[in-house]
Amino acid sequence: DHILVLGYGQLLTEWILDELTSGDDYLLVIDDDSLVEELRSKKRNVIHGDPTDEELLERVGIDRAQSVLVATDDDADDALTVLTARQLNSDVRIVAGANDHENVKKFRRAGADIVVSPVFIGRMLVKAALGGEHVEELAEQLAGDRTNRTLDDF
């Protein structure tokens, strides 16, 4: 019923934490002393530990998690974390962020349901736009300009 955030990256995870409302149940697992201290001072729910440690993931309730976010700045760390999380819970929704587009397929093979590669998405859109494709609607939607629609409309 909670969101597990395994590891920390400024691009995606930090922002997601800012977006959570008081009603959202989440837990961060981070293997970096000073970062843990910093996030605790910001009142984040954070546990100090290795996100690839099976026993630790069991202790923080991966078997009953609503979803798992794996999006650090290090694709190698993320790959092992996704593999670990998927091994311990075959049903949980795992969302991963890939820095390098080459790792998107590997993350999916490792067990991620959704893999987001922001840089690659940006490049695809720019290329399509320069080539004259009609990506206005998609770009605007993804930029959040049309708040009365959801991503499901596409």
Next chain:
Amino acid sequence: DHILVLGYGQLLTEWILDELTSGDDYLLVIDDDSLVEELRSKKRNVIHGDPTDEELLERVGIDRAQSVLVATDDDADDALTVLTARQLNSDVRIVAGANDHENVKKFRRAGADIVVSPVFIGRMLVKAALGGEHVEELAEQLAGDRTNRTLDDF
């Protein structure tokens, strides 16, 4: 008939240049001596000059350009460049990259047809995915996994 690339940023413009084929006509306008030297050594078509200089943009044929890409790492530079390009050609397709999502609407007001903000797109997709929205198709398409479809299918 050519693509004008006004200013240089590693995230988007460098990659777009790599994607161009020998048949693509393009011209880079860059206001940085050492970068101009470096790109010339890579056989890029590059002119040394200020992308916000009206006379320069006229000289490099903005009136007949097929499209314009404005995507440096500096949103303030990009804003003035978009304004200049749009003033000189009311019809040309202008594609801009925004580092900060707050600038997407400003770039559009300045005259850009398409504004791409990779980080924001990534965050929106991750948030939607964590919330249980069905963004698999969109994420996979944007990640380039389904090469037999185009962005227009959405």
